[in-house]
Amino acid sequence: AQRVTQPEKLLSVFKGAPVELKCNYSYSGSPELFWYVQYSRQRLQLLLRHISRESIKGFTADLNKGETSFHLKKPFAQEEDSAMYYCALWGSGNTGKLIFGQGTTLQVKP
Amino acid sequence: DTAVSQTPKYLVTQMGNDKSIKCEQNLGHDTMYWYKQDSKKFLKIMFSYNNKELIINETVPNRFSPKSPDKAHLNLHINSLELGDSAVYFCASSHASGLFFGSGTQLSVL
Numbered sequence: 001a002q003r004v005t006q007p008e009k010l011l012s013v014f015k016g017a018p019v020e021l022k023c024n025y026s027y028s029g030s031p032e033l034f035w036y037v038q039y040s041r042q043r044l045q046l047l048l049r050h051i052s053r054e055s056i057k058g059f060t061a062d063l064n065k066g067e068t069s070f071h072l073k074k075p076f077a078q079e080e081d082s083a084m085y086y087c088a089l090w091g092s093g094n095t096g097k098l099i100f101g102q103g104t105t106l107q108v109k110p
Numbered sequence: 111d112t113a114v115s116q117t118p119k120y121l122v123t124q125m126g127n128d129k130s131i132k133c134e135q136n137l138g139h140d141t142m143y144w145y146k147q148d149s150k151k152f153l154k155i156m157f158s159y160n161n162k163e164l165i166i167n168e169t170v171p172n173r174f175s176p177k178s179p180d181k182a183h184l185n186l187h188i189n190s191l192e193l194g195d196s197a198v199y200f201c202a203s204s205h206a207s208g209l210f211f212g213s214g215t216q217l218s219v220l
Binding site for chain 1: 114143150151152153154155166200204208211212
């Protein structure tokens with residue numbers, strides 16, 4: 001079964017603290033994984049994808065096939081990082097279906 | 111020059127009514143989607159069309175009928191609205207780098 005699990009519904013940290021948003025996946029084969037962010041009352045935006053291995057807004061995510069994880073990290077959280085974060089997996093086949101995790105709300109306190 | 115635009119942004123209606131949500135993308139993508147975000151912020155795919163052809167229908171009640179007049183448009187018509195249909199509906203189109211989302215339509219069924 002193809003599945004994405006984000007175990008934390010809410011993560012609350014203070015400004016300047018490190019952040020790690022957890023994501024685990026279930027997929028046979030080579031997964032293609034993404035992180036999306038949804039700021040309050042806005043559309044979902046692509047934050048990063050594991051293939052590009054880039055850092056956006058200070059966030060990085062490394063694919064760990066052994067642990068089937070794709071955790072999102074940032075060394076120093078900012079208040080403007082407060083948002084809902086979704087981990088997503090590109091489903092198998094050519095259907096292009098993106099399977100989302102349950103989402104984690106990140107709350108960065110001043 | 112919004113990439114994926116959907117209308118209306120808000121839709122408030124009575125139970126039993128029929129309503130439509132429109133979506134247009136100007137990105138030249140072949141594939142478009144409808145996702146539903148429920149009250150717990152969980153995102154689930156409903157439909158996917160590739161170049162006007164239905165390719166994903168995720169056990170959605172047949173009161174929901176997508177229509178794609180051309181590959182730049184994917185509209186969603188909902189018959190006999192029920193209280194449980196209240197949610198935010200997101201349109202999206204896809205590219206190799208991921209999905210691009212519209213700003214969402216908040217549907218409230220009273």
